[in-house]
Amino acid sequence: MLAYFGVRSAAAVAGTPMLAAMACALTPLGRRTVIDDSPEAISAFLRPRPVRELPGVGGKTAALLGEYGLHTVGDVADVPQHTLQRLLGARAGRALYEHARGHDTTAVDPTPAPASLSTEHLFPRDELDPAAHRRILLALADDLGARLRATDQIATGVTCTIRYADLTATRRSRTLPEATQHTVLLARAAYTLYDSLGLQRARVRSMTLRADALQPAERATRQLTLDASDDKPLAIEAVADRARTRYGHQVIYPAALAISSRPPSARQWDRGRR
Template identity: 75%
Template sequence: MITVGEGRQILHIRFALAPEHNPDLLQQLRRLLEDFTPRVQMLEPDSAVADLSGAIRFWHRDARGVTELIQLRALAYYELRSSASAAPNRLLAAMAAALTPPGRRTVIEDSPEAIDAFLRPRPVRELPGIGTRTAAALAEYGLHTIGDVADVPQLTLQRLLGARAGRTLHEQAHGRDTQIVDRTPAPASISAEHHFPHDELGPAEHRRTLLALADDLGARLRTSGQITQGLTCTIRYADQSTTRRSRTLPEATQHTLPLARAAYAVYESLGLQRARVRHISLRADALLPAAKATRQLTLDSNDDKPFAIEAVADRARARFGHGVLYPASLAIAAGTRSARAQGRGRTGARWI
């Protein structure tokens, strides 16, 4: 039993939602959390964070007790299992939640000793924003764990990674995070997802699925006259654990090609090796009206060719249906379709 002091405690909880869940369920879960604290922030597609600092005093329970009660109510009211963690800040809570299996909970005590005990043995790649390349670069200098990084002076990290990245990594390695729980709704987003009928280990099949999802999102963005400023990729494995990684786009867009490239980059940053994947979802975040789009000027006329082909495909789809034109690489994976695309039949002409 871990006892928690009077410091700040942030809950990060992930609900085991079915792929075809009730659209109103997230709002119902928000209200469940707001019974404990008004400071709740929902994180699509299946998570939430809440500031439990006041709830601990009100409920006369420690962080573990409040977390357990929330999980029990979610199970009793909505038959939902969840993985949850409570920690002194959002960084630690999110990292602990990612390591917690469904139906269990992890609590990190609000003390330097407890924070170090949790962080220092962890691989450095588990810190947010540390992709495969950065982890490999740090490994060249013998920095394999978060503890290794924490022992390095900040100026040394800045020389290795740059001023901003080095400073951020130094703060994270010491468990410091200033993010707050923001009650305001997140910017509008749309998502597409695919559930594999079996454990899918092939990276090539994963990438084809990402392309299908990016194609679906791009078509929906163009149809609705919106652009997206970022992408979030969520991968669920055979053991029901989940990895989620987000990326801000260099330019807000509604085009399939840059969306697919960003999705590939996020996937590569995960460094998956023969992972048993059951579900992949791709979410377009922070949507804006297309009228606000900007584009970097280029002298290469070939850069416009994919967009011209895309415009032709959109007109053909509007007249004959979504399955009339699609990226050629998807022709060899007719079964790889997003949940929204299923039933529309990707057959007919192909485009690259």
């Protein structure tokens, strides 16, 4: 890092992501730490550390544990799991019990999911018609929704970027009421962003729609409550996804995009997590 980028860094190697992260936080810049995978080496590293250095232990939890004389990781490691669960709850107590013993089931994903998905449409000529703008927003939302569902992700925000004939651009973002992967809801958010711009006879060169702050679909806290009018589009959406998986994306698309012989095309890209 120093030779290539001029940045001093620290590194740590251990048998689990948790141990490596804890060791790296203690390693001086320009140095590295290696923790052997033996139980003795793990115990020697962990037991003297303050309990607040374990993942998931904040100030309040550390203070609560301190009231019971549990100040170090070693103190916690000597306590039965059921005792920790009585203090912190079943899930948090079990996690702390495992972490204090150096156990970490976090998987290392060499190809993490992108932090955002974007899709763009470049008009063949500068477009003034608001109806054409809205059709493109629907096409972009349709593309994003299909990609989110195909990768089992949900978006918690949407960003719309409008680029004009003079190459200036306007960008608007909003956080969704609930994270979603459904085209109808992404399109609704895109229309809201577009309407907020109040464009009057604007010559639009391109439009970009981005799904932000992506999360795995299983992290959704609850099922989104939809209006009854959304039931049919969502049922059609599921059928369309199956058809596209088998025959390609262009085989089926929203009827509002059928004004021409082909639906609008879009460029796509993913933005990785930083």
